[in-house]
Amino acid sequence: MGSPTPVLSVRGLTVSFASAQRERILAVDGVSLQLHAGESVGLVGESGSGKTTVARAIAGLLTPDSGKIELDGTSLTRRSRSDRRAIQLVFQDPFASLNPRRRIRGVLRELLHVHGLASDPEIEARCVELMSLVGLPAAALDRRPAAFSGGQRQRIAIARAIAVEPRLIVADEPVSALDVSVGATILALFDRLRSELDLGLLLISHNLAAVAAICDRVAVMYLGRVVEEGPRAAVFDDPRHPYTRALLDAAPRLRPEPSEGPRIRDEAPPAGARPSGCAFHDRCPRAEEICRRESPELRAVDGQPQRAAACHFSNEPHTGGRAR
Amino acid sequence: MTAPALEVRELALSVGDRRRRWRVVDRVSFAVEAGRSLGIVGESGSGKSLTLRGVMALTPAAVRIDAGSVTLAGEELPLHGRRTRVARRGRLAMIFQDPLSALDPVHPAGAQVAEIARRVGGRSRRAAWVRAIELLDLVGIREARRRAHDYPHQLSGGMRQRVMIAMALASEPAVLLCDEPTTALDVTVQAQVLDLLDSLRAELRLALVFVSHDLAVVRSICEEVAVMYAGRFVETGPTAALLEHPRHPYTLGLRQAVVDVDDAGRAPRSIPGELPEPGQLPPGCPFNPRCTYADDACRHGTVELESHGEAGRAVACLHSDRVPAP
Amino acid sequence: MTTATLGTGALRRRRRLSLHALRRFPALTAGLTLLFVIVMAVILAPVISPYSPNQQNLFHILAGPSWAHPLGTDQLGRDELSRLLWAGRTDLRVGALAVIFPFCFGTLVGTLAGYYGGWVDSLVMRVVDVLIAFPFYVLVIGLVFIVGTGTRGIYIAFAVADWVVYARTVRATTLIVRESEYVAAAKVGGLSDVRILAGHVLPNTISQAIVYIMSDIVLVIVAVVTLSYLGLGVQPPTPDWGTMVSDGQEFLTTDWALATLPGIAVVLVGLSLSLVGDGLADLLRPE
Numbered sequence: 001m002g003s004p005t006p007v008l009s010v011r012g013l014t015v016s017f018a019s020a021q022r023e024r025i026l027a028v029d030g031v032s033l034q035l036h037a038g039e040s041v042g043l044v045g046e047s048g049s050g051k052t053t054v055a056r057a058i059a060g061l062l063t064p065d066s067g068k069i070e071l072d073g074t075s076l077t078r079r080s081r082s083d084r085r086a087i088q089l090v091f092q093d094p095f096a097s098l099n100p101r102r103r104i105r106g107v108l109r110e111l112l113h114v115h116g117l118a119s120d121p122e123i124e125a126r127c128v129e130l131m132s133l134v135g136l137p138a139a140a141l142d143r144r145p146a147a148f149s150g151g152q153r154q155r156i157a158i159a160r161a162i163a164v165e166p167r168l169i170v171a172d173e174p175v176s177a178l179d180v181s182v183g184a185t186i187l188a189l190f191d192r193l194r195s196e197l198d199l200g201l202l203l204i205s206h207n208l209a210a211v212a213a214i215c216d217r218v219a220v221m222y223l224g225r226v227v228e229e230g231p232r233a234a235v236f237d238d239p240r241h242p243y244t245r246a247l248l249d250a251a252p253r254l255r256p257e258p259s260e261g262p263r264i265r266d267e268a269p270p271a272g273a274r275p276s277g278c279a280f281h282d283r284c285p286r287a288e289e290i291c292r293r294e295s296p297e298l299r300a301v302d303g304q305p306q307r308a309a310a311c312h313f314s315n316e317p318h319t320g321g322r323a324r
Numbered sequence: 325m326t327a328p329a330l331e332v333r334e335l336a337l338s339v340g341d342r343r344r345r346w347r348v349v350d351r352v353s354f355a356v357e358a359g360r361s362l363g364i365v366g367e368s369g370s371g372k373s374l375t376l377r378g379v380m381a382l383t384p385a386a387v388r389i390d391a392g393s394v395t396l397a398g399e400e401l402p403l404h405g406r407r408t409r410v411a412r413r414g415r416l417a418m419i420f421q422d423p424l425s426a427l428d429p430v431h432p433a434g435a436q437v438a439e440i441a442r443r444v445g446g447r448s449r450r451a452a453w454v455r456a457i458e459l460l461d462l463v464g465i466r467e468a469r470r471r472a473h474d475y476p477h478q479l480s481g482g483m484r485q486r487v488m489i490a491m492a493l494a495s496e497p498a499v500l501l502c503d504e505p506t507t508a509l510d511v512t513v514q515a516q517v518l519d520l521l522d523s524l525r526a527e528l529r530l531a532l533v534f535v536s537h538d539l540a541v542v543r544s545i546c547e548e549v550a551v552m553y554a555g556r557f558v559e560t561g562p563t564a565a566l567l568e569h570p571r572h573p574y575t576l577g578l579r580q581a582v583v584d585v586d587d588a589g590r591a592p593r594s595i596p597g598e599l600p601e602p603g604q605l606p607p608g609c610p611f612n613p614r615c616t617y618a619d620d621a622c623r624h625g626t627v628e629l630e631s632h633g634e635a636g637r638a639v640a641c642l643h644s645d646r647v648p649a650p
Numbered sequence: 651m652t653t654a655t656l657g658t659g660a661l662r663r664r665r666r667l668s669l670h671a672l673r674r675f676p677a678l679t680a681g682l683t684l685l686f687v688i689v690m691a692v693i694l695a696p697v698i699s700p701y702s703p704n705q706q707n708l709f710h711i712l713a714g715p716s717w718a719h720p721l722g723t724d725q726l727g728r729d730e731l732s733r734l735l736w737a738g739r740t741d742l743r744v745g746a747l748a749v750i751f752p753f754c755f756g757t758l759v760g761t762l763a764g765y766y767g768g769w770v771d772s773l774v775m776r777v778v779d780v781l782i783a784f785p786f787y788v789l790v791i792g793l794v795f796i797v798g799t800g801t802r803g804i805y806i807a808f809a810v811a812d813w814v815v816y817a818r819t820v821r822a823t824t825l826i827v828r829e830s831e832y833v834a835a836a837k838v839g840g841l842s843d844v845r846i847l848a849g850h851v852l853p854n855t856i857s858q859a860i861v862y863i864m865s866d867i868v869l870v871i872v873a874v875v876t877l878s879y880l881g882l883g884v885q886p887p888t889p890d891w892g893t894m895v896s897d898g899q900e901f902l903t904t905d906w907a908l909a910t911l912p913g914i915a916v917v918l919v920g921l922s923l924s925l926v927g928d929g930l931a932d933l934l935r936p937e
Contacts, residue, residue, distance in 0.1 A: 046510035047481070059838050084840035097831040101853040110849060111839050149598065150368070157835070164839060179367045179537040184581035184592035191591060206510050209540070213583040213592050236585060250515035251585045252540035254567055266466065267482050267513055 005073040006034040007167050007200045008058065008087070013067035015053050025272045027053045028064070029224040035168065040194055040201035042211030042232065044247065045221035048268045051204045054221075055172045058202070059089040071167070085115055088161035092173035094153035098145040104131075104156055105141035111163045130159045134189060151182035155189065162193060168200035169193075175210055187213050208251045212236060220244050223268060223279040226298060228314075230307035238317055240301050240309040242284045278312070286313060327398035328355040329531035330379075330416075330499045335392030337371070337378050339602060346603035348387065349375050350555040354533075356548075358498065361525055361532035363546030363563065365539055365578065369599045371555040372535045376501045379533075380418050381408035397498065414444045417492035421504040423484035427476040433487045434460065434472025440494035459490040464520055482513035489520065499531045500524075506541060518545050539582050543567060548636070551575045554600055554610035557629055561637035571632055571644040573615045579650045609641070617643040678929020684922035692738035699732035703889045712905050724894075724908050725901065734915060737889040742919070744801055744884070745871035748808040749863055755809070756816025757859050761847060763817065764824025764855075774821075778814045786811060790873060791882065799882045804874055812866065816859050823855040830854075857934035864927030868920040875916055891916055 015028040028050040035041050045051040057064045060079045069076045071086050091097040099107065108127045112118045118126045128138045134155040145153055154174060161169050171190065175183030191214045194201045205211050211218055212232065219229035220243065228241040239245045246264040264283045269275065275282045281291040290312055301307040301314050337349040349371045356362045366372045377383045379394050381403050394401045401411045420426045428436060434456045441459070442452035453472075460468035463486040476484055485505060492500055502521065506514040522545050525532045536542050542549055543563055550560040551574060559572040570576045577595035597614040600606065609627040612618040621642055629640040641647070691698070700719075707727035714722050721730035763774040781789070793807035827833060828851065836846045877883030878892025886893055891912035898908030 046512060056834075061834055061837060081840040084838060087838070089835065089838045091831045091835070093831065097835060099832040099836075099850050099854070102849070106849075110841065110845070114839075114841055114845065151598070160835065160839070180539065181367055181537075181578055181581040181595055184583070185594035188591060188594055208511065208585045209583045212585045212587070246512060248585060250512045252514070252518070252538065252544045253584050253586065254540050254543055254579070254582055255584060255586065263515060263519065264512060265516070267480050267510075 004036065006036045007072060008033075008035040008202070009068070009070040009073070010034070010054075010058065011068045011070075013054065013057055013069065014065045015050070015057055015062065016065050019272060023272060026224055026274070028057070030067070031221070031224070031226055033219055033226070033229070035200045035202060037167070037200055038194065038198045039217065040191070040203060040215045042215035042218045043202060043204045043221060044206065044208060044211055044218060045204075046206045046247075046268060048223065048270065049221040050224040051221050052172055055089065055170045055202070055204055059087050059170055060084060061089075081115065085164040086167045088164060088166040088169050090154070090157050090161050090169060090171040090174050093177050094150045094157060095145075095177075097157050098153055098160075100145055103142060103144055104159075107160060108141070108163050111160065115164055117163070117165065126163075130163055133162065133193070134159045149182075150178050151185060154178065154186050158186075158189060158193070162197065162199075165197075166199065168202065170202045170204070172204045173206070174203070176205065176207065183210065184213075190214060208236075208247055220247065223274055225279065225310065226308075227280070227311070228309040229298075230301070230304075234307060240307070240314040240316075241280075241311045242286045243280050244309075246283075278310075286311075288312075327395070329358040329397060330533070331355040331395040332375075332379055333393045333395070335375065335378050335394070336390040337374055337383065337387055338390050339387045341386075344603070345388070347390075348555050348602045349378060352392075352552075352555075352557055354550055354557070354560070356499070356531040356533055358531050359525060359529040360548070361522075361534060361546045363542035363549040364533065364535045364552055365537065365542050365549055366552035367537055367599050369601070370552045372537075372552050373503050375552070376418065376503050376533065376535055378403070379501060380412065380416060382418070414495050415497055416499045416501065417495050417497035418501040418503065419485075419488050419492050419505045421507050423481065423488045424476065426488050427484055429476050432473050432475055433479065433484075437472075437487065437490045437494050440491055444495040455494070456490070459493055460487070462493070462524075463487075463490045464516065465490075480513075481509055482517065485509065485513075485517055486520070489517075489524075493524070493528070497530070499533070502532065502534045504536055507536065507538070514541070521545060539567070539578055540584070551578065554605055555602065556610070556640065557638075558611065558640045559638065560629070561632075561634075565634065565637065569647075569649045571637065571639040571647050572611075572641045573617055573643070573647055574611050576647050576650060577614075617641075617646055619643075675929045675932055677925045678933060681922050681925025681927075681929055684918065685926055688738070688919055688922060689742070692735055692742055695732075695735035695739050699729070699735045701729040701732045703728060703733045703736035704887050705729070705732075712901065712908075714905075721911060722905070722907055724897065730907065730911065733889045733894060734891075734911060737891045737894055737912065738915060738919075740884055740888055740890050741871055741874055741892075741916075744804060744874050745867050748805055748870045748874070749812065749866050751805075751809045752812035752866070753816055753859065753863055756813035757820050757852075757856060759813070760817035760820030760859075761824050761852060761855065764821035765828055765843075765847060765851060771821075774817065778817055781811065781814045784811075787873070787876070790877070791880075794877060794882050799877075800885050801883075804877065804883055808870060808873075812870070815862065815866070819858050819862060820855050823858055824851060827851050827854045857931075860934065861927050861931045864923045864930065868923045871919060872916060875912075 011032045013028055013031045016024045016026045019025045031054055033041065043051050043054065056062050058069060071083065076083055105127055108130060109123055112123050112126055127141055131138055131140055136152065136155055148156065175186050178186065187210060190201055193199060203211060203215055215232050218232045218235045219226050220241065222243050228235060228239065228244045235244060236248065239248060249263065266283060277293050277295050278291040281287040284291065296310045296312050298308045298310040299314065301309050333353045335349055335352045336347065338345040338347050340346050352375055354362060364372045364375065374383065374387060378389055383389060389403045394403060396415055402408050437459055438452040438456035441447055441455040442449060447455060457468050457472055460472055465471050465483060465486055506517050509517060521532065524530060534542060534546050546563050549563045549566055550557045551572065553574050559566065559570065559575045566575065567579060570579055580593040581595065583592045595614055600610065606613050608623040608625060612622040627640050627642060629638045631637065632639045632644055705728060709727065710723050711725055711727045712723065713719055719729050723729055759774055763771040789811045790807045793810055794803045797803045797806045833846060833850055836850050874883050875892035878890045879896045883892055884890035894912040895909050901908050
C-alpha cells in the first residue's frame with residue numbers, strides 16, 4: 001500500500017505462558033502484521049492458533065515476551081490512559097462481556113468522563129448518540145444487560161468500544177456466539193462504523209465467511225504463527241498454504257462445489273506439542289520429507305510483496321481455482 | 325408403503341404459568357424416512373430446539389406439551405407420563421450442542437459409552453466395553469482403545485462431540501436428533517463431524533433431524549429443510565431447490581444474510597427487526613412487521629403452510645409468488 | 651431491502667421491583683416482617699415498656715403473669731417484659747455494630763487479595779489461615795480476657811476474629827470476576843484500578859458478603875449473649891438476654907420463663923435474620 005504510517009504495526013510478537021506442568025508454552029511465535037487507518041484485516045485461525053492471545057497483546061491486556069507493537073509509529077510499552085483509548089476490544093461472548101450489575105448509561109458515562117471526552121452537560125447527548133450509532137434506542141441506556149438479546153448486547157459492546165474514539169478496534173470472534181442472520185447485522189455494523197469513523201478493524205475469527213464479508217486483507221494463523229497473508233480476494237481464490245486450502249474446503253457453503261483433495265484429519269495438536277519442521281506437516285496432504293525437517297519461512301508468493309505464505313510449495317498455484 | 329422412521333404431527337408446546345401461557349412451538353408437523361435427513365433452520369428463539377426436546381419428551385419444567393403426536397415406524401410414542409423415557413430407549417437418541425456439559429466429567433469416555441451399550445443393549449460388562457471401543461472407532465477417534473480411558477476434560481471439543489455421537493449410537497437408535505451439534509466447533513472440526521454424521525446416516529440407515537441456525541451447515545448435510553419462525557414452519561422443501569429459489573420472504577432474508585466464502589466481498593444483508601418473543605407475536609402472519617411484501621391481508625387472519633407448486637414444497641405466505649431468487 | 655439496516659427489536663420486559671415482587675419472595679417478606687416487629691419493639695422500648703428494666707420491687711419477686719406484669723417478674727421483682735425489651739436494645743445494637751468493622755475490613759482485604767494476587771494475597775491468606783485455626787469462641791473469649799469485658803471488649807474481639815470469613819468469601823468471588831470480560835473491557839477502556847474495583851468488581855462480589863452479614867449478625871448476637879451469660883460480656887446493670895438467662899438458671903424448675911423467654915427472643919431474631927438472608931440471596935442474584 002506504500003502509504004502513510006500504519007495505525008498498528010506488530011513485529012515479531014512472541015507470547016508464552018506457564019503451563020500447569022511449569023513448562024513454557026509458546027502461544028504466539030513471532031507474529032507480524034500491519035493495519036492502516038480505515039482498513040480491515042481478518043485474522044483467521046482455529047482454537048489453539050494463538051489468535052486470541054494476539055488480540056489481547058495488541059489491546060494491552062498482557063505483556064508479550066518480545067516483539068514490538070506500534071501505534072502510529074510510536075512504540076507501546078507502558079500504556080498511558082490515552083494510549084489505551086486508541087485500541088479497543090470487542091469480545092466473543094455477548095453474555096459475559098457486559099457487567100451484569102451496571103446500567104448501560106453508567107458504563108458509557110464513566111468512559112466519557114474518565115477520558116474527558118464530553119463535558120457534563122454533553123455527556124447524556126453523547127450517550128444517546130452512541131446508542132443511535134449502533135442502532136439502539138435511547139431507552140436502552142436505562143437498562144441492564146439482562147434486558148437485551150445477544151445481538152443487542154454486542155451492539156452495546158461496540159458502543160462501549162467506540163465511545164472512547166479509538167483508532168482501531170480488535171474484534172475477537174464477535175459473531176461466533178450469534179445466529180448467522182444476527183451476526184450479519186453486526187458485521188455490517190462494523191463495516192459501516194469502520195468507514196464512517198475511519199477506524200482500523202482487526203477481525204479475528206475461525207469463520208472464513210465472516211472474514212470474507214468485510215475484510216480487505218487476511219492473515220491465517222496456525223499454532224502461533226502466520227502461515228499465509230495477503231489481499232482477501234487473492235488468498236481466497238488462490239490459497240498458497242495447504243491449511244488455508246483446508247479451511248476453505250471445510251467452510252460450509254450454500255452453493256456446494258466439489259472439494260479438492262482429501263479433508264484434513266484430526267485436530268491441531270496442543271500448543272505444547274508442536275511437531276518438528278513445519279508445524280502443519282502431520283496433517284498436510286502435500287507434506288514431503290523436507291516438511292518434516294525444515295520449518296518454512298513466511299515468504300513472498302510469486303514475487304508479490306503483498307502476499308506471503310509459509311510453505312515450501314507456496315509458489316504452486318491452487319489447482320482448479322474457484323470461479324467467481 | 326412403510327411408515328416413515330419418524331413422524332411428528334401438530335406438535336404444540338407452550339411456556340408460562342397458571343395465568344398466562346404462550347405458544348413456543350405451534351402445530352409443527354414433519355416426517356423423516358430411514359436413511360434421510362431433515363434440517364430445521366431458524367434463529368435463536370424460533371423454537372427449533374424445543375421442537376426436538378418435545379419429540380424426546382425432554383422439555384424443561386416450565387414448558388408443557390399441549391398437543392401433537394410422535395410416531396416411530398408407525399408406533400405412537402407417549403409424550404407425557406413415566407413411560408416416555410422407556411418408550412424411546414433404543415429407538416430415538418439425541419446429541420447436543422455443548423459436549424462438555426453432556427458428558428459426565430468423573431467417568432472416562434469409554435465407560436460412558438459402555439454404560440449405554442450395557443443398559444440399553446443388554447450386554448455384559450465385557451461385551452459392552454468391546455462395543456464401546458468399536459463405536460469410538462466408528463466415530464473416528466484414533467487409538468480408540470487408549471482414548472477410551474481418557475476423561476472428558478482431556479479431550480478436545482471435536483473429540484467430545486464424537487464421544488457424544490458414540491453414546492447416542494450405543495443405544496442403536498433408528499432416529500438421531502441433533503441440536504446444533506457443530507455450532508461450538510472450529511470449522512475444520514465441524515466439517516469432520518458433519519461428514520461423520522452423513523456417513524453414519526448412510527451406513528446405518530439412520531433418520532437424521534438436524535437443527536441449526538446456520539443455513540450453510542444445513543445445506544451440507546440435509547436433503548430436506550424446514551424453516552422455522554416464531555414457533556412455526558414457514559417453508560419446507562428439498563434443500564437445494566428451496567435455497568435456489570425461496571418462496572418465503574424470511575427464507576430469502578436468511579439466505580441473503582449468509583455470505584459464502586466464494587461470494588467474498590458481498591456485504592451480507594440483514595433482516596430488519598428482531599424475532600418476537602413468545603407472547604409478543606403480532607396479529608396475522610408472525611413475520612409481517614419485518615416483511616417487505618406485507619399488506620393488510622398479512623396482518624389479519626392466519627396464514628397456513630400450504631403446498632406450493634413443485635413437489636414436496638410448502639410455504640406459509642400469501643405472496644410466495646413474488647419472492648425473487650436471491 | 652436496504653443493506654445493513656439496523657434493527658432494534660423489543661427489549662425484554664422490566665422486572666418490576668415492587669410489592670408484587672415481595673409476593674414472589676415469601677421468605678424475604680416473612681423475615682422482614684418479623685424483623686421489623688422485633689426492631690420496632692426494641693426501639694420503642696422506652697415508650698412501650700411498662701416499667702424501667704432496673705426497677706426492683708422486692709414485694710413482688712418471681713411473680714407469674716398478671717395484668718400488672720404480663721410476663722411476670724424476676725428474682726428481684728423487675729418486670730420481665732420490660733427487661734426483655736430493654737435487653738433487646740442492648741443485644742441488637744451491639745450485634746449490629748459489631749459486624750460493621752469485620753464486614754468492611756474483610757471485604758476490602760478480600761477484594762485486594764483476590765484482585766492483585768501475588769504477595770498481598772499470600773500475606774492475607776496466611777493471616778486468615780492463622781485466625782481460622784482457632785475455634786471461634788476460644789479466640790473471642792481469649793481476646794475478651796486480654797482486652798477487658800464489657801461492650802468495648804466485645805467490639806474489639808469481633809473486629810479481630812470475625813473479618814476472616816468475609817475476606818475469604820469476597821476473595822473467592824473476586825478471583826472469578828477478575829477474569830471476566832467486562833473487567834478486561836474496563837482495563838482496555840483505560841479505567842484506573844480504583845474505578846474498576848469500585849465500579850465493576852465490587853458490585854459483583856459484594857452480594858455474597860451482604861447475604862452473609864445476616865447470618866453473621868445472628869452469630870454475633872448469640873456470641874454476645876453467650877459472653878454475657880459467662881459474665882464476660884455486657885455487664886450489669888445493663889439488661890441483656892445473656893445475663894437474664896444466667897440469672898434465671900437457678901429458677902429453671904420453678905419459674906422456667908425467666909431463663910427461656912430470653913432464649914426464645916434470640917431464636918426469633920435468628921429466625922428473622924436467616925429468612926432475610928435467604929430472601930436477599932434470591933433477590934440479589936443478577937437476573
